[in-house]
Amino acid sequence: MNKETTTQHISHRFDEELAAAKGQLFEMGGIVETQVSNAIQALLELDSKLAKSVVKKDQIINSMEISIDEDCALILARRQPAASDLRLVLTIIKTTTDLERVGDEANKMAKQAINLAEEGMSPKGHIEIRHIGQRVTKMLRDSLDCLVRQDIQLALKVAQEDKAVDLEYGTAIRELVTYMMEDPRSISRVMNIMWSLRALERIGDHARNIAEHVIYLVQGDDVRHMGLEKMAEKVQQS
Amino acid sequence: MNKETTTQHISHRFDEELAAAKGQLFEMGGIVETQVSNAIQALLELDSKLAKSVVKKDQIINSMEISIDEDCALILARRQPAASDLRLVLTIIKTTTDLERVGDEANKMAKQAINLAEEGMSPKGHIEIRHIGQRVTKMLRDSLDCLVRQDIQLALKVAQEDKAVDLEYGTAIRELVTYMMEDPRSISRVMNIMWSLRALERIGDHARNIAEHVIYLVQGDDVRHMGLEKMAEKVQQS
Numbered sequence: 001m002n003k004e005t006t007t008q009h010i011s012h013r014f015d016e017e018l019a020a021a022k023g024q025l026f027e028m029g030g031i032v033e034t035q036v037s038n039a040i041q042a043l044l045e046l047d048s049k050l051a052k053s054v055v056k057k058d059q060i061i062n063s064m065e066i067s068i069d070e071d072c073a074l075i076l077a078r079r080q081p082a083a084s085d086l087r088l089v090l091t092i093i094k095t096t097t098d099l100e101r102v103g104d105e106a107n108k109m110a111k112q113a114i115n116l117a118e119e120g121m122s123p124k125g126h127i128e129i130r131h132i133g134q135r136v137t138k139m140l141r142d143s144l145d146c147l148v149r150q151d152i153q154l155a156l157k158v159a160q161e162d163k164a165v166d167l168e169y170g171t172a173i174r175e176l177v178t179y180m181m182e183d184p185r186s187i188s189r190v191m192n193i194m195w196s197l198r199a200l201e202r203i204g205d206h207a208r209n210i211a212e213h214v215i216y217l218v219q220g221d222d223v224r225h226m227g228l229e230k231m232a233e234k235v236q237q238s
Numbered sequence: 239m240n241k242e243t244t245t246q247h248i249s250h251r252f253d254e255e256l257a258a259a260k261g262q263l264f265e266m267g268g269i270v271e272t273q274v275s276n277a278i279q280a281l282l283e284l285d286s287k288l289a290k291s292v293v294k295k296d297q298i299i300n301s302m303e304i305s306i307d308e309d310c311a312l313i314l315a316r317r318q319p320a321a322s323d324l325r326l327v328l329t330i331i332k333t334t335t336d337l338e339r340v341g342d343e344a345n346k347m348a349k350q351a352i353n354l355a356e357e358g359m360s361p362k363g364h365i366e367i368r369h370i371g372q373r374v375t376k377m378l379r380d381s382l383d384c385l386v387r388q389d390i391q392l393a394l395k396v397a398q399e400d401k402a403v404d405l406e407y408g409t410a411i412r413e414l415v416t417y418m419m420e421d422p423r424s425i426s427r428v429m430n431i432m433w434s435l436r437a438l439e440r441i442g443d444h445a446r447n448i449a450e451h452v453i454y455l456v457q458g459d460d461v462r463h464m465g466l467e468k469m470a471e472k473v474q475q476s
Binding site: 062065066076077082093097180185224225 | 297300301303304307308311314315318320321324325328331332335415418419422423425426429436460462463
């Protein structure tokens, strides 16, 4: 084998390894999405069986995080990627962390669903869970889509949507606090809804983080903590 | 300059760059520690001036995260480290993420302190904030110490302490829910304490994450999601 063939061979293996890591990440993303949808459904329908399956499945996500991280460390050690390949590996590492934490939040929601299935539905908060749940599920899907398609316009939309969700979350929490004061007997059940809303709000934050990683991947600009207006400028410039 | 001198020169520059990134990380850790202590103090003393200074200082932590990440990406691209040097760079990248999120939690606590300074102290929860606050502050300090000293025994202790804090947190939350039912007028103020306790519990999780990164750095074992017993075995084996 001459030198050029060897180089091509190595480069081909490298591309394969990168593609495999990306593939695993998207698979992890798909599982995490399902976990979030199932946790929301379990909460809305007080389905403790579904909730328990979410809790059980969290281990799979944890193992995937470790496995993807290991693959990325190997790629860095063996292939020593530079420029956009390096950014891709770093993006994969950061995105798995966010996805694993989204999985944690789904797990927490599922536990609240199990509590509520025992205590009975909260008299208030059903609509808020469904509504914010839908928005956040879409954000998460969009954040993974913009990673697949390297679509920074969509990434910007995810970040903008996060701000809207935060505002809606704040309103929902204030309403629930008011409700608890009027009906103290419901406090324990309403608290389950509050913790679940908090989990949804956190999932929105992670979706935004993933979207920000995508902008870094595509443009090389670190747009974290930048504020939405500046971020929009950066994305428009490209 | 002959070849050997050039290699030594490059290796020396590399060590310097790594040391600089580590130094920045420890500086960030120190600032984050102070932010957490100040947020707890602001909560306990209803000191809204101190709380506002915590909120303001969060930006510094955010900038440090971006700057350290950038330095690490440059080190990876230029120096292509392997083995323990690579693990160190990956550990720094992961630890900055955790530290930034600890900063976020301190920021959230400071905002609750500002609310409480307006509404008046919660009739319940002062002791819990002080007690869990002390434990978590120590965990955070220990997690940074074990990184400085590469002390995996201390890292294991931090992980064990996290479990104890989680249990204590659960008890505190249940007591506060009971209290709110008995005194619904206090709900809004007690909620500020609950969110603050949640922030402390999350800080404990991040301290544990940092401790786990240290075990990976020193031993090369990824001990996340492993359970404390297995983790202890791994650490003892070394």
